Amino acid sequence: MYASDAVEMQSIEAGQIGVIVGLKQARTGDTLISVAGMNPGRGPPAPLNTLQLRPIDVPPPVFFTSVEPNSLSEEKNVYDTLNLLLREDPSLHLAQDPESGQTHLSGMGELHLEIARDRLIQDFKAKATIGKIEIGYREHLLGVSPTITEKVDREIAGKITRASCTIAVTPLDDTASELPKINENHAQRLYMPDNNVLTILHPSLTVRGKAAEADGSSLPPHLTMPSIISAFKDGVSAGLARGPQYSYPMHSTHITIHLDPTTQILPETSPTALSTAARLAMQKALRSARETAGTVMMEPVMMVNISVLEDDLGAVVHDISSARGGQVLSLDTDDTLPGTAANATSHTEDEDTPIIDPRRIYVPPDPFGSGLSGSYSGTQYSLPSTQQRKVVARVPLKEMVGYLKYLRALTGGRGTFVMAVDRFERMGSQRMKAVIVELRGG
Known part of the structure; x- marks a missing residue:
């Protein structure tokens, strides 16, 4: 492919990138195998029938939105188009919420879903509406x-x-x-x-x-x-x-x-x-x-794992605990580097393991960093001040909708997070009043 111009080729060599058109069953991440004389009904011969290749490592989705067809007549066309998008992009996920009846489209970020929305509506001409997610509260x-x-x-x-x-x-x-x-x-x-x-x-x-x-x-x-x-x-x-x-x-x-x-x-x-x-x-x-x-409302609380640089740790923790009403459970660091004191014991126990001298490892400077870099003091390697930190917190789901753009604003675009439902918890009186006013359109 040369921009919009396609040049037909009989074969492509290893390392080259080509385009195969007309495939209806394959999706991104599939491995295509062609064997001369293969019977399609019997499948590939040995050892190709036991061949296993490592799949694409797709991170879990962190941003969610709802997709609703404009009418019942458009429902089948919208879902067929969504399935086509999922074939092309394995990082997109589609799920049906049994409580609200909404169709949730999840991806890697707000921009990711905006591109999927534009393709859905403008390229494929699907008549659908992209809206907000309804939180499944309890009583x-x-x-x-x-x-x-x-x-x-x-x-x-x-x-x-x-x-x-x-x-x-x-x-x-x-x-x-x-x-x-x-x-x-x-x-x-x-x-x-x-x-x-x-x-x-x-x-x-x-x-x-x-x-x-x-x-x-x-x-x-x-x-x-x-x-x-x-x-x-x-x-x-x-x-x-x-x-x-x-x-x-x-x-x-x-x-x-x-x-x-x-x-x-x-x-x-x-x-x-x-x-x-x-x-x-x-x-x-x-x-x-x-x-x-009387009764009280309960809301889903998420278990969130946030990875940020140490320089941004204070701003992220303050945002979680103050602005979003979350509870920070732990602050951990990533694994220590090979060759540091934490790994000295393993080197002495296993004589066959090669000892890596960190002084002989070239680490390029970070052009977006704060100017501080790692320094060596004799044989001891000092970690830079911008090392990765992991924040584990419990935050209400309502506060995590659209959180990715705020996290990127706080961390200069280098913060990531994953989350999963932890449990339902009772809501405070003030928070419950605010939710009720919002649900009633106030």
Whole structure:
């Protein structure tokens, strides 16, 4: 290739760069192998069939944005175009957020995603909108609810169904370790997502294996204990999906169901009726607990690893701890250089390891540095003041959206970071008010 001019070649030698057009299945990072006389159905012969080449090392994404088609008719075209971009650029990632329903496009930085957006909209003419990411908050109870009983007596699918469910909800702390142990013959405990726990108490119902007996008589033939537990779980899950105050999913809630088969399991009872009764009782219990003690919002907190030069360490730590409300956990340095005192022991233990004299290693000066360079004092190498430092911190996800451009501004473009979800934490009153105002468009 010469700019926009292409010269057709029959072959290219090692070290040359060429362009192959028309490939629809290959993507960046694939290795193409051509063997004379190879049968496509049988694959490449040995030893090519066991050939493994090191893949491209793609760093994890650090910048995220959302991509939304302008209409349902454009959805397929937008996703096909996004998949084409991912084939060409393996550093782009596409994920679907099950909570908000948004499609998240992630990459190596803001400029990286701007180029992908321009290609998506201008080059491929995709009709989509690039927007902000919605944070998946949670809701947490601050008090307990009274015992709530809800009854269902209605016609479902042409049949009269009757059922009732008795529920009480209490808030949990960080883990469910404080819950008391249960007798597995007279109770069932299910651990649900978002640290929610469901306990079903049935003292008059004895479970032995898969069979259940109540007061000497078995359950109705159309109901089994696994179907009853599954129905209660579905109903409780539906009730936990929307909080009573902010409509976010519930987090760290203990739900207790008191099951009395003599009054709640009737001949007209069906799994659908039990699920409906559990959902109605769950929603009423949550509203009752909110009226008594209220609720609080919880937000995802990220575990962030930031690599910066030592000269920029103070500004980065101050920004994390003060401006973004984060918590700095540790400040570490990179591995020491070979030949320093930290590696002297390994040289003495292994006589076959060559000893590298750092005085014979040429280190070019950094044209963008502060003018300070490494100096030698006898046989001891003094590290420069601009050595790499690693900051480990826990920061709310909301404060990390778009953080890369601020980090580069603080570090002169030489700071990098990676992050992963750590846990959900309660929000302070002032921070929660600011988030609510922002969500309402204030």
